[in-house]
Amino acid sequence: MLIHLSRIQRLYRSDEVETTALHDIELDIAQGEFLAIMGPSGCGKSTLLNILGTIDRPTAGSYRFGDEELTKLNETALARFRRENLGYIFQSFNLIDELTIEENIELALIYRNISKPERRQRVAQAMDRVGIAHRARHYPSQLSGGQQQRAAIARAIVGEPRLILADEPTGNLDTENGTQVMDILQTLNDEGATIIMVTHSPSHADLARRRVDMLDGQIVISVRNAI
Amino acid sequence: MIAAILRSISRQARRHPLYVGLNVFGLALGIGVFLTLTLVVRFEYSFNTGFVDADRLARMDEHWSEPGTTPFESADVSFRALPFLKQDFSEIEDAVTFTATTLNVQKNGQFTHFSGRMTDPEFFRMFSLRLVQGDPDTALTRPDGLVLSRRAAMTVFGKSDVLGKTIEINRIGQKNTYSVTGVLGDVPSPGLLDNVDMLLPVPPQDRVTRSCFLFWGSSCGELLLKFHKHDDIAAVNARLSDFVLHRASGTADDQISIGADGKRVYALSVVPLKETHFHDSQVEDAGSSAEQYVIDGIGLIGLLALILGCANTVNLATARAGLRAKEVALRKTLGASRFMLFTQFMGEAMVFSCIAGLSGLALCEICVPAIASVTGEAVDIDYYFIALLLPLVILGSGLASGLYPSLILSGYNPATILAAARMPAGGRKATMLRNALVVAQFSVAICIVICTLVIDRQTSFLRHASRGYIQSGMLIGQQMHSKDIEVQRHMLDMLQSIPNVTSVTLGELQPNPHSLTRTGFFMRVLRDGLTCRWSGIASHQVTEKPTSPACWPDAGLMPHTGRMMAPPTLSLKAETATGMLSSTARPLCPLALKNLMML
DSSP states (O other): OOEEEEEEEEEEEOSSOEEEEEEEEEEEEOTTOEEEEEOOTTSSHHHHHHHHTTSSOOSEEEEEETTEEGGGOOHHHHHHHHHHHEEEEOTTOOOOTTSOHHHHHHHHHHTSSOOHHHHHHHHHHHHHHHTOGGGTTSOGGGSOHHHHHHHHHHHHHTTOOSEEEEESTTTTSOHHHHHHHHHHHHHHHHTTOEEEEEOSOHHHHHTSSEEEEEETTEEEEEEEOOO | OHHHHHHHHHHHHHHOHHHHHHHHHHHHHHHHHHHHHHHHHHHHHTTTOSSTTGGGEEEEEEEEOOTTSOOEEESSBOGGGHHHHHHHOTTEEEEEEEEEEEEEEEETTEEEEEEEEEEOTTHHHHTTOOEEESOTTTTTTSTTEEEEEHHHHHHHHSSSOOTTOEEEEEETTEEEEEEEEEEEOOOOSSSTTTTOOEEEEOOHHHHHHOHHHHSTTOOOBEEEEEESSTHHHHHHHHHHHHHIIIIIBOOTTOSSSSBTTHHHHEEEEEEEGGGHHHHGGGEETOOSOOOHHHHHHHHHHHHHHHHHHHHHHHHHHHHTGGGGHHHHHHHHHTTOOHHHHHHHHHHHHHHHHHHHHHHHHHHHHHHHHHHHHHHOOOOOOOHHHHHHHHHHHHHHHHHHHHHHHHHHHHTOOHHHHHHOSSOOOSHHHHHHHHHHHHHHHHHHHHHHHHHHHHHHHHHHHHHHSOOSSOOTTOEEEOOOOOOOHHHHHHHHHHHHTSTTOOOEEEBOOOSOTTOOEEEEEEOOOBTTBOOOEEOSSOSEEEEEOOBOTTHHHHTTOOOSSSOSSOOOOOOHHHHHHHOOOOTTTGGGSOOOOOOEEEO
16 A cells, blocks of 8 residues: 555644644555545645645644655655655646746756756656657746646656646646646556546546545545546 | 756846846945945054054153143153153163154255154164165164165165165255165055155254253154053053153253143153054044044944845845745745755855845945045055955855745745745735834934935035134145244245235144143343243243234134234333233244245
8 A cells, every 4th residue: 555544634723713624534545546536625635635745744643655654754854755756736837937847847856866967868758758848948938728737747757756646737727638638647647657636527537546525624435436 | 056046046137137136236235335334444443553563562642731721632742751761661662753754855856755754773673674675773773874665765766776875855954865774665554654755863963952852841753662561551651640750840940841840731641552543533743543433333334234235135035035935835845845945045145145245345346445535544455354354244144134034935834835825925924024124224224314414514514614714715834944034034925926825924823722832931131132032941831823913814813802913012111020022022032933824
């Protein structure tokens, strides 16, 4: 098992109110799985994804990734974990406007001890895989939404992560571009990548191998899709 | 990492040129002003500090507290104390006289003026000065010995290899031939030897004829001392009142001493040479001086300018932090640790600080010569000092301007940022800090503007306020040394004949309460004619400003009460009784009038 979540809780406290975003989440994800998380807005999908991506910490519970208990790691160790194991795809692409597409993708390797020629080579391969090599020297603002998301996918996969986290990756795209992005994700999954995707689209969720539905901070349904 | 930081700055400069420009310009301005004013302050604090054993060098000052005058301190002292100093104070290692004098050299029919000092043979030993030519131990032992600065040697002879060459020097109308016995190398500057072209020994006849060598109370130059230890200066100072009582006091008719009650009007003190520059702002007849609090204030303004520059950078960086929040969140998501981001942002601040530091140095290069030209001080850029100071300033300003923004930026929670609809700007604390910095910046800036306006108004007032005498069109010349009345009159006639000169008079009319001549009279009037003789000490002590009759009206001076230069109305008997001189008696007691006024 790649991921094992046990009794994960996430509470948000303000001066007057305590909000439970996640309540006793139990979830196991196997290596090579493609999991879609669905649910209405505010049900805790993104919070769960942030905890899976270690950019947020659970208030209680256990998060094991392989043999490692991540809830006990400090910030520096978590940063190392992220750069070695995770790739992110965001709804709004989150490319840095000041960097070219090539530089944006390279950013995922910059904090690793990888030589510049190797970085260049891996970036070129990643761009080839998503079909944006011809846009390498362009800035994000010069690309369409679909191209930007493909660049974001290239950034997510360039480090060959063990887990790809996608937060509504087709949310800002039209149908055609959304389909292209889903095709890429499926291909990556077919090649062995483990993907966890939050989506509002049932059709895209159906493309995943497994789907979990959330409501009020809890997983209410977990179904395996027939592919 | 450095390449990544430089790339990031290059990108910022391309994408946000106004931000980068303001950031660098503000900090460069602060650093430039700080460096410039630091050099000014350092210059003012460095007077006489360059001498070997500067801690043990000192100057003897006189203090006068005569009835009817404001007490004052003078660096121009009697040399009468010299032979007794080493005798009475074992703490004193050496003592020399040091008298400023103008020396004229005639070459090809043209006079060239040189700034000279007459001193004693021990001078070079006492100040551990080396000569580039000649032996410092013997250079001034010959009565006709002369030590030149390199500049003077080049001016007079056109070369610096001038040992043994002779030169005729005109000093106060007396021509003497001197033989060059030494050439001065670089001397510690700023200080005692600034702009000194020539050093020559005190003429032997001066020691037996010049009043300042013979009488207490008659002054003609500085008395410089070297002590065995720095602490000896304070020890000797504590015993100088006894010295005055023992050596300077005498009887009422004693011509040499201060008088029977000398201690009441006269005192001596020893001032460490390193402190004279600031001390001399309150001392008469002293050299270059400055008010220490003014110099400290200038230093403070420099520091404030640097702080303002840093505050400006912090403001801009924290205000812009929100714009970089997404980048920070993304980098963290991609595996950058807080330390990595902190290092990157601090690195950027340091590079900005470096660029600003170098720009500030360029500004300093422009400002320092301008300040030197305005103030007349020989302030220059000491690159060794700058090489030490500038890295510290860059490091300090980089830390000051980069620390807080770096902490804020690297501390962003990526989950919050990526989920937020609008970018944060550091939260409430950062906003409060920015507000405080803006208020502080403007407060200091407004204070500086107000101070500048006040100084400008004061300067304007000083320039234009009536001082009670004619300022426009008046030239005040140097001493007329001749005591011969006919020579004086001839000189006045010659000057009067110059076209457009409306009036020429003689007098000590500088509006300075201390520029009074203190004279002791002992009068004896004989029936067969009027005679008078100077005694130096007598029953009549007067302070005076000798002038020719036309001097007051020509200078536009009016008496507060009474009449000026009224014709003599006293009878001979009355003159005898009061000690006042009539106009007929005056030519028999000629005065050495010091200043020549031309209108």
